[in-house]
Amino acid sequence: MNIAVPLAARADNLIAACPSCGSGDLTGIYAQDDVPVSSCLLFDDADAALQVDRGDIRLSHCAGCGFIFNAAIRQGASEYSERYEExxxxxxxxxxxxxxxxxxxxxxxxxxxxxxxxxxxxxxxxxxxxxxxxxxxxxxxxxxxxxxxxxxxxxxxxxxxxxxxxxxxxxxxxxxxxxxxMTLEHIVPTLDFLRVVREGIVEGSRPLVFFQIPNALRILADAAYEDIYYEHCSYFTAGSLVRLFEKAGFAPLRVLHQYDDQYLTIEATVGDAPPLDMADDRAEVAALAASLAGRVAAKQADWAARIADAAAAGRKIAIWGSGSKAVSFLAALPDPSQIGAVIDINPNRQGHAMPGTGHAIVGPDDLAAIRPDLVIVMNAVYRDEIARDLAGLGIGAEIAAL
Ligand SMILES: [Zn+2]
Incomplete structure (x- = not known):
């Protein structure tokens, strides 16, 4: 395995072959230690939320197929249960x-x-x-x-x-x-999983197979580190996704970027279909992957400075969104206590605590008492919706989005 960035020695037992194509031509591109292994779990209080299990992220890029995955993933570490609220x-x-x-x-x-x-x-x-x-x-x-x-x-x-x-x-x-x-990105043995799905298709039938996952090309291009977290072990671009589907015996019909480029979707079937007309994205992905760690570090430093400045000026800071992106964002802050409130509109999440930092999750109605000066939106696609909600609550906070 080639290492382009220094990786801490603790993450031993790295996966040494690409789970999508089997190639051993892997390069380490991004490392993060001790992140919560479960970012959508509901914790009853701060103590429980602070004790969340932790694990390491060691993203590897496969030169063979362009797939990116967490080579340090421990299968079964993340809990998917009735406490999972996504x-x-x-x-x-x-x-x-x-x-x-x-x-x-x-x-x-x-x-x-x-x-x-x-x-x-x-x-x-x-x-x-x-x-x-x-x-x-x-x-x-x-x-x-x-x-x-x-x-x-x-x-x-x-x-x-x-x-x-x-x-x-x-x-x-x-x-x-x-x-x-929004499931394949949680699966470690990607090719094995697709083959199981393929083998389950009744002989002679030609079902529509529709998959939707995060678009890793956007994550790479934007250095969207909030979208890199433990539960997501598998990161696909259009090219690596199509290659995986073909290897597993599917016939891809169409690949699209949707939802402000955040999602990647594929429609496929089995049997004969005309080949997809698409460019090979492997060189572009390799270049973006090689520069990812540096661009993420710069972006994290910018947010840390912006938040520290606001806190030093006595401004109250809230983040809107308590899901995985928020867990990632908070985990990267040198002083997460500068964030005074975490807001979520999902009533099932309110009253619980954030994995890793223990912040209480509150609902928009609680903002009347908190009156934040700066609200950081964890997903820009919801910026307008949140601006309307804040205006409706009579809160004139500055709104910033990741
Ligand atoms: Zn591969």
Whole structure:
């Protein structure tokens, strides 16, 4: 393994072969020690949140296929359970994107009255949409699913949620569509996983296979270190994703960047399909990967200085968003106590504590008492929505976004 940046000696037992293509031509590109291994878990209080298990990040870049992964990942270290609260469904911005995505898939692939499987369905929101908008019969598998949460909602009678980890035995029937959103980035053995999905497809059927993951090209280009965290061990660009799908026996149909370039989606099937017309992105990815650590360090130093200046001036600082990006952002600050409040609109997260720093998570209504002067938005795609919420609360804080 080649090492381009100094890596601490503690992260031994690094994965030495690319999980997507098997190549050993790997270069270490980014290292971070002692980050919380679970950033979406709900902790009842600061003590519990401070005691979250920690692990190391050692991103490796594969010259063979362009895939980037955490070579120091310990499989099973992150907890995915009923305490895992990741939904963005409380955001109107996200909900309208989600509805448009479901509508588009239904229209273009004639998904009406069909059988749909979602691997890693979270709380089942997307399956509910596919049921409501296309009367599809849906099966969702996810260890953090809460079947009772959807009871009584329109369309829920056609949605079956199985709160377990995916295994082929749970999905032994013919599906017209197999959906897997924001899940592959959590999986260490990427090729093995795709092969299991491929082998589960009933002989002779040609289902739509739709995957959505974070777009690593944006993370690399923007040095978006808030999007690099322990639970995400696998980082794909369009090129490495298509190569993985082909190697696993799928026929890719289309690859897109969506949601302000934050998401990468692929539509595929099995059997013959015309080859995708796309450029080889490996040289671009290699160049961005090589400069990532330096650009992240500069960006982190900028935020640390900006926050320290605001705190020194007596300004109250809040961050908006308590999910994984916030955990990453706080973990990189030299003095996270300068952040006075962490806000989230998801009521299931409010009243809990941030993994790693113990900050209490509050709701927007609590801001009337806190009255922050500076609100740092953890995802710029929600900036307008948050600005409206703040204006509605009568809070004239400066708004900055990552
Ligand atoms: Zn590879």
């Amino acid at each position: 939904t963005q469904g409380f955001s109107p911005t996200f909900s309208s994107f989600h509805t448009a995505l479901a509508t588009d898939l239904i229209e273009r692939h004639d998904l009406r009255g069909r059988e749909v499987l979602e691997i890693g369905c979270g709380k089942g929101e997307f399956l509910l949409l596919l049921s409501q908008l296309g009367e599809n019969r849906c099966t969702g598998i996810d260890p953090s699913a809460h079947p009772h949460r959807i009871e009584g909602i329109e369309g829920a009678q056609r949605v079956r949620l199985i709160p377990e980890f995916f295994s082929p035995e749970l999905a032994q029937q013919q599906f017209d569509a197999i959906v897997c959103k």
